[in-house]
Amino acid sequence: MRHQPILTVNNLNISVSTPLEVVHPVRDVNFALQSGKVLGIVGESGSGKTLTCMSLLRLLPENVKVEFGSINYRNQNLLECSAEDIRKVRGNDIAMIMQNPMIAFNPVRTIESHFIETIRTHLPITKRLARKVAVEYLEKTDLPNPKAVLKQYPFQLSGGMLQRVMIAITMSLKPSILIADEPTTALDATNQLQVLKQLDKLKKEYNTGILLVTHDLGVIAQLADEVAVMYGGYIVEKAPVLKLFNQPMHPYTRVLLESRLGLTRKKIQSVSPLSTYSKNNDKKCPFLDRCEEANHSCTSYNLEYREYEKDHFVRCVKIHESVGN
Numbered sequence: 001m002r003h004q005p006i007l008t009v010n011n012l013n014i015s016v017s018t019p020l021e022v023v024h025p026v027r028d029v030n031f032a033l034q035s036g037k038v039l040g041i042v043g044e045s046g047s048g049k050t051l052t053c054m055s056l057l058r059l060l061p062e063n064v065k066v067e068f069g070s071i072n073y074r075n076q077n078l079l080e081c082s083a084e085d086i087r088k089v090r091g092n093d094i095a096m097i098m099q100n101p102m103i104a105f106n107p108v109r110t111i112e113s114h115f116i117e118t119i120r121t122h123l124p125i126t127k128r129l130a131r132k133v134a135v136e137y138l139e140k141t142d143l144p145n146p147k148a149v150l151k152q153y154p155f156q157l158s159g160g161m162l163q164r165v166m167i168a169i170t171m172s173l174k175p176s177i178l179i180a181d182e183p184t185t186a187l188d189a190t191n192q193l194q195v196l197k198q199l200d201k202l203k204k205e206y207n208t209g210i211l212l213v214t215h216d217l218g219v220i221a222q223l224a225d226e227v228a229v230m231y232g233g234y235i236v237e238k239a240p241v242l243k244l245f246n247q248p249m250h251p252y253t254r255v256l257l258e259s260r261l262g263l264t265r266k267k268i269q270s271v272s273p274l275s276t277y278s279k280n281n282d283k284k285c286p287f288l289d290r291c292e293e294a295n296h297s298c299t300s301y302n303l304e305y306r307e308y309e310k311d312h313f314v315r316c317v318k319i320h321e322s323v324g325n
């Protein structure tokens with residue numbers, strides 16, 4: 001049975017003002033997230049993943065803005081709610097963890113002080129109880145000796161340990177949604193595994209919906225229920241994880257999967273994403289210049305995002321032509 005999504009993003013378009021021009025690094029992005037499910041977002045560097053995530057909490061830098069679209073969390077459009085309301089949503093309802101946990105910690109304060117302050121900002125409890133909660137949640141991360149960890153400063157912990165502390169703090173708030181932007185990229189294999197286990201726990205124990213941004217298809221295979229593939233600011237394909245791995249439709253997804261499996265020597269050349277966007281305001285396929293399967297129809301049609309099969313969305317004119325829809 002399909003439940004109501006807790007987060008729905010419709011037709012999200014983001015623009016960036018540079019000294020030379022205005023470019024559009026996120027275009028017509030659509031997805032929905034269910035409680036207790038993981039939606040993975042994959043795509044090469046510069047494809048718009050982080051901007052999409054930052055926009056959900058209205059944390060975009062000054063020169064970046066949402067042009068149009070809607071972001072609905074339960075019944076609230078997050079793009080239209082007041083500054084006070086979005087502050088309440090951050091942390092309480094939607095939490096975020098980033099690739100580099102060091103940035104999130106103040107170097108002159110202990111882990112305990114971070115933990116207690118965060119918990120008490122969101123819950124009306126005493127310091128003593130907050131300390132108890134902190135130990136309880138650190139224990140869940142399987143970090144050795146949680147009481148000693150609480151007394152340490154961020155620089156005394158490894159990046160992996162800090163990421164696990166960050167997730168423990170997040171878990172203690174039991175958010176409905178966690179946005180995890182490259183949470184394992186900077187970690188060694190052992191810490192990666194621990195972080196993935198923690199995220200899985202968060203999803204299963206607290207029914208948290210997780211938006212997981214990663215370059216790593218291995219991480220997607222382990223954790224995601226559904227995957228959105230981004231290229232040039234667009235979601236070019238979205239499908240349940242097994243369907244995407246077994247039956248990739250978009251030429252970019254196929255190259256991505258083949259290169260992961262070492263089945264191809266094809267390299268997708270890197271060009272400046274911003275130059276692609278500025279040339280690409282006419283809704284031409286963003287992958288056209290690199291696509292080995294392109295033909296004349298790819299230049300003569302507008303780019304549409306369509307449901308190819310149930311729950312399997314593709315943005316490729318050729319695919320739609322070949323199945324005749």
Ligand SMILES: Nc1ncnc2c1ncn2[C@@H]1O[C@H](COP(=O)(O)OP(=O)(O)OP(=O)(O)O)[C@@H](O)[C@H]1O
Pocket residue numbers: 016017018025043044045046047048049050051052061063064273274
């Ligand atoms: N504040 C900004 N000013 C100018 N350009 C920006 C700004 N923020 C992002 N961009 C550009 O927008 C594009 C999309 O950026 P984004 O960070 O969302 O990509 P990404 O897919 O998350 O990449 P990565 O995997 O490297 O983090 C990139 O080309 C980036 O350089």
